[in-house]
Amino acid sequence: MKTKTIRVDYLARVEGEGGLFIKVRDNRVVDVKLRIFEPPRFFEAFLRGRNFAEVPDITARICGICPIAYQMSAVHAMENALGVKVNGQLRALRRLMYCGEWIESHTLHVYLLHAPDFLGYQDAIAMARDHSGVVQRGLQLKKVGNEIVTLLGGREIHPINVRVGGFYKVPSRRELEGLAEPLKRAREAALETVRWTATMPFPDCEQDYLFVALRHPHEYPLNEGRIVSNRGLDIAVGEYEDHFLEEHVEHSNALHSVLKLQGPYFVGPMARYSLNFDRLSPLAQEAARQAGLTPVCRNPFKSIIIRSLEILYACDEALHIIAQYEPPEQTAIPTPVMATTGCACTEAPRGSLYHRYRISDQGTVLDAKIVPPTSQNQRVIEQDLSQFVPKFLTLPEQELGWRCEQAVRNYDPCISCATHFLKLHVDRG
């Protein structure tokens, strides 16, 4: 038996660092391991001893691409702990802010991280030389997402305006109306994005995934809902830890999340879409049909179309929120301080993000648990690669490495909530 090792210095266009190890024997994949090197409890430890009111600001720094998601899971968890419910226009503003983040995060991924794979370019820079108009469209679309987040958050990145109970400041009606025209243009650009991604070449790769996402009685899920699956799970967020288990896996510093008695599961746009198609706006549903999708999608490469649909939905939803906005009288609901525990789950661009906090009677964080979507997807990424790599084993090593990277990028992984790069090793025993 021959052993060959392929080394890719870093997995490009993915957040963070880790190692991807694939063992091949007699042209069969016998092992796939996704190694994450970052100590897993980094930020959780950092939060201990902090005042609960600081948590939204600190958690926003865990991820530079989805700070809103971390803030939202954090404030909802604190409000759950303290018995506070944010409703009405404050709730609408939070949804609007989340729409802004979905627009900017998904757009960055679709245009600058993932599309180059499908069009045969090394990176977005090479793609921009041939398709400058398309890349400009993506940049303008992302800019609108940034503008929403800046207006509501006070800054584009690491927003400072979000607090437990609401916001420090709320926008005027005129300020929000100022976003309407850019959002209408963004919605058109999003529709173009769906059409564009629908034409890309997709490998024939479907799997019977266990999808998990939030589901809400009326809305496509952002901040709130029950946790559901396509195999019968339907629980309140408070029951999360009764059903989901984190296992420490020897080859990885990050913990692998599994659904008890059912195994690895898939979170993110494709899961949300497949569990909530009926909650999309009519425009987004029609765009999905025109793109050749059915209400359930199981091809992970088509996540690029799904992300584009979610950008479209977010533009649509943002316009809807702005049209009915009236500034609330209170910018925030008062919150008591007491010894308590609370949790929340919101839909980050990459998937369900769970936070739990235990607070002292002085309002200090005693412990924190944060389960990011990427750590929930690790096992299913490994499974995908096990299925996928055999189809490309005859390719030259470098191209095989690139295909593996593309498959990992289907998940838009944020391995950083870490800070390193992915190394690929293929051992052809």
Add this chain to the structure above:
Amino acid sequence: MQKSKMIVIGIGNPYRSDDAAGLLVARRLKEQFISACEVHEQAGEGVALMELWKEAQRVVVIDAVQSGAAPGTIHRFQANLHPFPAPIFRDSTHAFGLIEAVELSRALNQLPSDLVIYGIEGEHFGAGTGPSPAVLNGVNDLVRDLHQEINQFLVSDPPVSE
């Protein structure tokens, strides 16, 4: 008010020790040049950077780097003249960060005509607030140098109000 001809952008993460270096430089310069020169603090997200420097003629960017040099060492790159050397800017939380923003701007012919990037060599990028003493020395040195550079620029090409 005429759009800025010169802007300064400090990039970093205040919760990652030496990664705060660029932000500290920006903060100190902002105090010294309150309205005369536009100074921004950024987390390093590439598209936001491209948007900021698109309208400016002269741009100075400061970020922490990791290249193996002594902590506090200051590197200088005239980015608009030639492509980046091997990646040393620590894009700790972004797949599309400073380097990518520069190269994408170049591909789209949107680079400012004068883009200088200063890298302050860092050593510790783990959790923590506040850079190490060696890096702080680098921050102080760069603030002093940029203070002079900005003053020279303002004297030779002052902003004009309409």
